[in-house]
Amino acid sequence: MSIVKDFLLQLTLTVIPIFIYSTFITEKVKSEKNKHVIMTILWGISIILCMSFPVSFGQNARLELRIIPLLLGSLYGGFWPSIFLAGLILLYRLNFGISVGFYNTVLVLLISLPFILFFQKSFKKAKKDKRVKIAVGLSVYYCLIGLTVFGMLRGFTFEHLKVQMIHLIFAVVFTWSFTLLIEKIREIHQLRLEMQDSEKLRVISELTSVFAHEIRNPMQVTRGFLQLLDEPNLAQKKKEYIQLSIEELDRANEIINDFLSFGKPTIHNEIRVDVGNQLHRVVNLIHSYALGYNVEIKTDIYENGWIYANPQKLNQSLINILKNAIESMPTGGMVWISCVSNEDGYIKISIKDQGIGMNQEQIDRLGSPFYSLKESGTGLGMMVSFQIISSFKGKIQVKSEKGVGTEFIILLPQIA
Template sequence: MNIIKDFLLQLMLMIVPIFIYFTFISEKVKGYKKQNIIMTVLWGISILFCMSFPVSLGENARLDLRIIPLLLMSLYGGIWSSLFLSALIIVYRLYFGISIGFYNTVLVLLLSLPVIWFFQKYFIRSEKQKRVRIAVGLSLFYCIVGFIVFNILRGFTLENGIVQIIQLIMGGLVTWFFIVLYETIFEINQIRKELQNAEKVRVISELTSVFAHEIRNPMQVTRGFLELLNEPDLPKEKKEYIQISIEELDRANEIISDFLAFGKPTTDINERIEVGNQLQRVVKIIQSYGMNHNVEIKTEIPGESWIYANSQRLHQSLINILKNAIESMPNGGIVLITYTSTNNGYIRISIKDEGVGMTKEQIDRLGYPYYSLKETGTGLGMMVSFQIIQSFKGKIEVISEKDKGTEFIILLPQIY
């Protein structure tokens, strides 16, 4: 009975940080770095309690699940969080005295952490099912390393072997449970945010559709009179003022069009589209825009691949993303466009630039109303792009590093 009680206590000590994160931190604490620091501290406390109240399997046989908080924070939080928690484990283990157990802890961490860090970047980019497999695999690897090191240092005994096998099984099962739990709660949170965002956009779209006609009419009249006033014999300064006024009216008109495009339901007919041809058409159109910004557009287009989409709307989405990529490089650079087929039935279109890059906070806000990284932007173009790709049952992923560049990954279901 005590074994079950101790094991349930270990589980509770790991559930609490997840509960605190999704209940209080994810919504109320702004900024990825602040959230990461708080979670590192919470997981650190969890590790200390796990080590303080291990599961007792006999007189000299104890195990704890410190690997779970360490692994979760290493995979989701990165190397620095992992280093902090590893140092915490070593220091706290040192508090109990220098013994074979202490050397075992240090050696297992030294052998396991480089492997965990290596797979961390693949974990972040992977989908839910693959994340679960990576995490469980790393947990089993850690336990196996611990089993080997323990037996080298202390010698193999049947009792110790049983304890290590139990830890191996429990480590894998508990890792699977917590990764699935974390990913499921995260998905629910994302759906809730998307629903809230969709409601905001719906209200904006309805208001825009009501007022668009009334706003556009006086705008067109104003633009017409400005063109009439723009006579050849006007002073240069006044001609510049008129031209600026016309350009601003056109920009306002484009904003209204973006609102209407985002708000109206999709009624376009989808058809079979060859991805390579679509990308080549888009590149031809945007090429001159890139040259004006000293940006070279390179493509790597393999054999034929087909998707089911609306050519005009996909074209609009790709143009928006490419324009953003070009404008993110004020000093020029290269935009690389590639596509490949994935193992899970998607076409993966990659648009990679060498621009200013984005922080994680900026990436998380992409596609939301009124959020733009450009001084005169409204964020509507990116909102429309996200909506278009989602209407084709696809999704957009963004990988970016500040001052190094951004990669937009568009995943669309492949047809044969």
């Protein structure tokens, strides 16, 4: 019973590399070469642990499950990892002194390692089921070689044979289990990569279809007006048609800009920015646009509220949100803009309107790609705004009530 317990301890020591690899290495390390190096080191640690806590029996006889990390490291790693692991076994075994056990280790490695390396290429090309069979077959071969060499050097006794058979059973069962486990981890990882690629293709396809649809509309309108310009007796209408064509082309250009901003990676060229100063600039820029909608803007802006941000990107996000507030009041109204420093270490920007408002479902979907409450909107502008604020480690909160209005609260981390 004590021998079985010792072998179970060996099992625990052998599981450690697989656990560490599946938890920390598989997803985070991208280079296959680096993965092989890390895995070889982990198998080496497992070998040292197994040899440090051996199953002792008879006259200074000892057994370990070092076959498992050696075998799996060789099959999955290749030639150089197998040489490294075998050399590690010999060096560490030499630490216990030159004895019959050391000669036993040398002979077993010399006989079995070339055989393992011979099957390594077949193992690498094989499918999962065949890999399991190759690994199990090689573990049986290694254990039988070990049993034979042990008997030749020490002699065959029933007690020694019993322990060797227990060792063989544990080695075979654990090799089978661990190979299946590793193959399952590799399969799950591959499926996850395929799903990510599939999701990327789906998003690209959806983006392309929406983009094409949104661009086609102003282009078709412009084409229609240009055709009308060719008609005789339309001198008084030409100016109007030209103006409408220009507006549609401007709208197409705006859609393209939103699309490019959505896909463009954020560049972290952030500097110290006074939020109050940027808000004043945005209000000045948007003032004439607000007058066109009969909207009045009132401000209460806290000065010297500093954050780290890209000022152009910050302005872009504020303009997008402010434009939405203005456009939500087709018959005119009031927009309140405030900026204060709160006790949580954030600069709080509030943009509140008297527009049509939103229900909870609309609020939850706000900021999602392609979702817009405007007939001519793509939803990309608001998506970009959320993306920009998030890149500054800030957050956006939305409060709204149908028929009453909407308040956007932007929280940005304040600096001294």
